[in-house]
Amino acid sequence: MKKTSVLSIAIALSMSASAQAAEELRLLTWGGYAPQNVIDLFEKETGIEVKVTNSNNEEMISKLRATRGSGFDLAQPSQDRVLGAQKDHKIYKPLDLSKIDRAQFIPSMLSATEGQSTLKGEVYAVPHVWGSSGLVVNRADAADIKDYTDLCNAAYEGKVSYRLKRPTLIGFAYAMGEDPFAAYSDEDKYQQIMDKVGQKLMDCKDNVKTYWSGGDALLNLMRSGETVAAMAWDAGGWKLNQENADITFVAPASGALGWIDTFVLPRKTKNEEAAYKWINFVMQPDIAAMITDSAGNFTASKGSDEYVDATLKSQYQASFSAADIDNIKWYPPVPAGLEKIEGKILDRVNAY
Amino acid sequence: MGIIFLSDDIMQTPPIDLACENICKHFAQFTAVNDVSFTIPKGSFFSILGPSGCGKTTLLRMLAGFESPSTGDIKIKQTSVLNVPPNKRPVNMVFQHLALFPTMDVAQNVGYGLRRQGVAKAEIAERVAAVLQRVGLPDSGKKQVSQLSGGQRQRIALARCLVLNPTLLLLDEPLGALDLKLREQMKIELKQLQKEFGTTFVYITHDQSEALVMSDQIAVMNHGKFEQVGTPHELYYEPKTAFVASFVGDSNRWSGRVTQQTGETLQVTTKDGLTLQGVAQGGTFDDASEVDIFVRPEAIHVSRLVPQIRLDNQLECTVNNILFDGAKSQIIAIEEKSGGRIMVAMPQTADFKDLKITDTLYLTFSTEQALCFSHSQELDDVDH
Amino acid sequence: MSTISRSRSPIKLGMWLLLAPLCLWLLLLIILPHLELLTYSLSAPDEGGFTFEFYGEFFGESLYWRTFLRTAVMSILATILTLLIGFPVAFFIAKMIKGRSKGILFAMCLIPFWVSELVRTFGWMILLRESGVISTALQWLGFIDSGVELLYTDATIMLGLVYSAMLFMVVPLVSTLDSLDDSYIEAGYDLGGNNWNILREIVIPHAMPGIVSGCIIVFMLSLGNYLTPVLLGGKDSLWFTEQIYTQFITRFNWEQGSAFGILLLILSSLIVWLGLKVTGQSFTKTMG
Numbered sequence A: 001m002k003k004t005s006v007l008s009i010a011i012a013l014s015m016s017a018s019a020q021a022a023e024e025l026r027l028l029t030w031g032g033y034a035p036q037n038v039i040d041l042f043e044k045e046t047g048i049e050v051k052v053t054n055s056n057n058e059e060m061i062s063k064l065r066a067t068r069g070s071g072f073d074l075a076q077p078s079q080d081r082v083l084g085a086q087k088d089h090k091i092y093k094p095l096d097l098s099k100i101d102r103a104q105f106i107p108s109m110l111s112a113t114e115g116q117s118t119l120k121g122e123v124y125a126v127p128h129v130w131g132s133s134g135l136v137v138n139r140a141d142a143a144d145i146k147d148y149t150d151l152c153n154a155a156y157e158g159k160v161s162y163r164l165k166r167p168t169l170i171g172f173a174y175a176m177g178e179d180p181f182a183a184y185s186d187e188d189k190y191q192q193i194m195d196k197v198g199q200k201l202m203d204c205k206d207n208v209k210t211y212w213s214g215g216d217a218l219l220n221l222m223r224s225g226e227t228v229a230a231m232a233w234d235a236g237g238w239k240l241n242q243e244n245a246d247i248t249f250v251a252p253a254s255g256a257l258g259w260i261d262t263f264v265l266p267r268k269t270k271n272e273e274a275a276y277k278w279i280n281f282v283m284q285p286d287i288a289a290m291i292t293d294s295a296g297n298f299t300a301s302k303g304s305d306e307y308v309d310a311t312l313k314s315q316y317q318a319s320f321s322a323a324d325i326d327n328i329k330w331y332p333p334v335p336a337g338l339e340k341i342e343g344k345i346l347d348r349v350n351a352y
Numbered sequence B: 001m002g003i004i005f006l007s008d009d010i011m012q013t014p015p016i017d018l019a020c021e022n023i024c025k026h027f028a029q030f031t032a033v034n035d036v037s038f039t040i041p042k043g044s045f046f047s048i049l050g051p052s053g054c055g056k057t058t059l060l061r062m063l064a065g066f067e068s069p070s071t072g073d074i075k076i077k078q079t080s081v082l083n084v085p086p087n088k089r090p091v092n093m094v095f096q097h098l099a100l101f102p103t104m105d106v107a108q109n110v111g112y113g114l115r116r117q118g119v120a121k122a123e124i125a126e127r128v129a130a131v132l133q134r135v136g137l138p139d140s141g142k143k144q145v146s147q148l149s150g151g152q153r154q155r156i157a158l159a160r161c162l163v164l165n166p167t168l169l170l171l172d173e174p175l176g177a178l179d180l181k182l183r184e185q186m187k188i189e190l191k192q193l194q195k196e197f198g199t200t201f202v203y204i205t206h207d208q209s210e211a212l213v214m215s216d217q218i219a220v221m222n223h224g225k226f227e228q229v230g231t232p233h234e235l236y237y238e239p240k241t242a243f244v245a246s247f248v249g250d251s252n253r254w255s256g257r258v259t260q261q262t263g264e265t266l267q268v269t270t271k272d273g274l275t276l277q278g279v280a281q282g283g284t285f286d287d288a289s290e291v292d293i294f295v296r297p298e299a300i301h302v303s304r305l306v307p308q309i310r311l312d313n314q315l316e317c318t319v320n321n322i323l324f325d326g327a328k329s330q331i332i333a334i335e336e337k338s339g340g341r342i343m344v345a346m347p348q349t350a351d352f353k354d355l356k357i358t359d360t361l362y363l364t365f366s367t368e369q370a371l372c373f374s375h376s377q378e379l380d381d382v383d384h
Numbered sequence C: 001m002s003t004i005s006r007s008r009s010p011i012k013l014g015m016w017l018l019l020a021p022l023c024l025w026l027l028l029l030i031i032l033p034h035l036e037l038l039t040y041s042l043s044a045p046d047e048g049g050f051t052f053e054f055y056g057e058f059f060g061e062s063l064y065w066r067t068f069l070r071t072a073v074m075s076i077l078a079t080i081l082t083l084l085i086g087f088p089v090a091f092f093i094a095k096m097i098k099g100r101s102k103g104i105l106f107a108m109c110l111i112p113f114w115v116s117e118l119v120r121t122f123g124w125m126i127l128l129r130e131s132g133v134i135s136t137a138l139q140w141l142g143f144i145d146s147g148v149e150l151l152y153t154d155a156t157i158m159l160g161l162v163y164s165a166m167l168f169m170v171v172p173l174v175s176t177l178d179s180l181d182d183s184y185i186e187a188g189y190d191l192g193g194n195n196w197n198i199l200r201e202i203v204i205p206h207a208m209p210g211i212v213s214g215c216i217i218v219f220m221l222s223l224g225n226y227l228t229p230v231l232l233g234g235k236d237s238l239w240f241t242e243q244i245y246t247q248f249i250t251r252f253n254w255e256q257g258s259a260f261g262i263l264l265l266i267l268s269s270l271i272v273w274l275g276l277k278v279t280g281q282s283f284t285k286t287m288g
Helices: A006-015 A036-046 A057-066 A083-089 A107-116 A148-152 A166-175 A187-203 A215-223 A234-243 A272-282 A285-295 A310-319 A322-326 A338-351 B056-064 B106-116 B121-134 B150-162 B180-197 B208-214 B232-237 B242-247 B377-383 C010-042 C053-060 C062-096 C100-114 C117-128 C133-141 C154-178 C182-190 C195-224 C227-236 C240-250 C254-279 C283-287
Strands: A024-029 A049-054 A126-138 A229-233 A247-250 A257-263 B016-026 B031-041 B045-049 B071-076 B091-094 B168-172 B200-205 B217-222 B225-230 B252-262 B265-270 B275-280 B290-295 B301-303 B313-323 B330-335 B341-345 B360-365 B371-374
Touching (some): A036 A049, A036 A272, A148 A166, A148 A229, A166 A187, A166 A257, A187 A338, A215 A229, A215 A234, A229 A234, A234 A247, A272 A285, A338 C062, A338 C240, B016 B200, B031 B056, B031 B071, B031 B200, B031 B217, B031 B225, B045 B056, B045 B208, B056 B168, B091 B150, B091 C182, B106 B121, B106 B150, B121 B150, B150 B168, B150 B180, B180 B208, B200 B208, B208 B232, B225 B232, B242 B290, B242 B371, B252 B275, B252 B341, B275 B290, C010 C053, C010 C254, C053 C254, C062 C100, C062 C195, C062 C240, C062 C254, C100 C154, C117 C133, C117 C154, C154 C195, C154 C227, C195 C254, C227 C240, C240 C254
Parallel strands (some): A024 A049, B045 B200, B045 B217, B091 B168, B168 B200, B275 B371
Antiparallel strands (some): A126 A229, A126 A247, A126 A257, B252 B290, B301 B360, B313 B330, B330 B341
């Protein structure tokens, strides 16, 4: 894909408002990862203006692909989406690790992320926020939902929700006794697993109220009682828990799916220095805690736990036993080609 | 005022096609038609002549059924049609802009009404062809309306109605949109077609010439009332009101006061100081009552020399302007003493060939040619 | 634009200057992106070169062409429904009322369009969801015992489509019906017509250009709609634009997405062309 792409330019123009101010950081991130109070503190300290664009993994990659890595100075895709996207589309730039204050990171997480985002000896990502997806359950109505496949119990017809995205496929695969991550390297095996999961999801369709797509939509479904259980992120479950004690995040029996959102440099970043400043700024324990409060998820910042709101800590402990934490399935980098298999399955489930 | 045309001679009168009895139409703000009664005998060409806003269109729409009268009754062939909707009345209308359906060709337009009556296809084709033949446009059936000339459209609009053999054909100033030459021609054609088909026509217009040329009977309408109903000849020569006298044909008008009365003959001193003699119309007058005197331009005798014969009224004038229009040329003269303008028909004799502006003229007319009506404020307003 | 330098006379120059924005717009935002889409859809991503693979995928995988078929049928249905509802509305606005109330009524048709499509769609969701206004009201009135889900059905999609397209049907209809002189309708009655055949033979033929242009706009809007089917249709939405979005954004499969885009363009043009043929209208007549 090296030809001059007018389409890319058109998409880029429509998707990102390019700004030309002298000192600014254009941040492509997730909702809640750059709260206003943190931005204000950062601006006060560095004088750099932060422009935030909220997005998700797929959109981040699509945008960067459309602009061939320009339009943003810092992006935050999940760890498993760094290497594949880099191999396919060359949208990132290697990090200069000397400019990052590594002491602020939890060492095990830092080395894990660096290990999974190294291509040809260059490191592309460092960890920022981590969390898991599992089940959000209204215990008053659906106490017996312990695993993803329990969502398909006949008792909950029209009462559950999940996304038509890859985490759902992976979660169901684990709940059905498969090990999809182990099959990443074996395309045929992976296809088999996905076919099986696809069939299960088709059979389960009557149970689904709607496939949710935005976090707020899911919160509303659970809040209004229209659904009693859903596959969702832990932070959403804890947020609902504060409003309604019956609803909370449950780590599924087959294991929650762990993800880490990272910092990466888009290939044509214009303000690399500001990007490093931002990384070092938000990884300070007290700032990281502010982000945890806003996003609902913990960060890879060492020692930020003690600044985090006590409620969130207790919710976290209630949802995850030590065994549950050990049982978290961390997403490995997605090899090329798998997404096509998954896409086809998801299309079929959607059309069923 | 109920005017019953020829009702005193039942034996010779054709049957009455339309009778309107005391029709009124009130709208929220004003009264459009005020107590109008008239009858139209079968086969006649009846015109309603009046200025715009006089209520003639409202009256016509009531006949067609698009409006219903506030009070009064409309009878077609002795039967009241008040409760008959427009699509069931034996009445058809030629609209002001003809309203030929642009999405249909000529034959479809003409056949529209027949199709509504459920006439068989073959018969429709036959009758459409026949009526097109009669209006002089055979073979135009396949043409689009937009391909026709103005005059041809008129005839198609007529044919579309006449093919249904209506008892009454209503025409809403259909010639208004045509240019002058074509209008003159269509007047004659319309009259001709009316005679051939023998259908009763009710024609409304503000153009007195159209009404005079074509009609058997004319009703002059003003402010929702009929001022006078009569033959064109009667209206022209024996107008019953000042409005009719001024509206039908051209007239010179003077306003003044009665100074002397001898029987029907009045002596009037006009506002600009002339003394004229005329015949009282529409009743008697008190001394000093205000009157309007009307004299037709063509009733005034014009001479360049002091006339030998003295008529009752004689005015010495200078030529102010000559409006040359062939046989219809007119002279505008200024009366020397009063400064008033008088319009006279230019005599088509050799004497006047070299008439110039500022030449002196002697205008004379008899008492009988000067018609006196009680003064109409409305006419003053129109003049200004 | 080299054409400017070639034209000598100032009049021509002026004309080109006037045309320039249109040409630029057409070239940059319509023609070039579509050429780009076409190129993408025909190129093999890995080995390079030319391939029909992505078009084959559309016809080979029943899921895709069935989604398209469903989208097209639903859009046609939405168009017909919009016409059936919009025509009386337009007739009422154009012919039955006069003066100020006409403007007010027309403005009322416009009001929903003062907010974005997203807001309008969320409005419907608030009304129709199981815990929404209508369901709650019905429960309160005692018609139903437990909440009813009015969202996430084809009927809901249809409702949303008709609602969001209504204005685009009413506007061209009002303007063509406005141009129909009342005397044509009166002439129809006068010649013995009744309501039904005046509508059929006089009003509809006259309004045909408006009907056709309204239908084309509504059909295209429905076919290209994304938010309404996805949000109101929920798990059963299955809209073709959703497929294109998915291919581009979540699958990173630009080639497939481009092929779908081109196919949508061709197939929808084909449907419009067929529609014009069937109703005996021509595109130029409709738009002129």
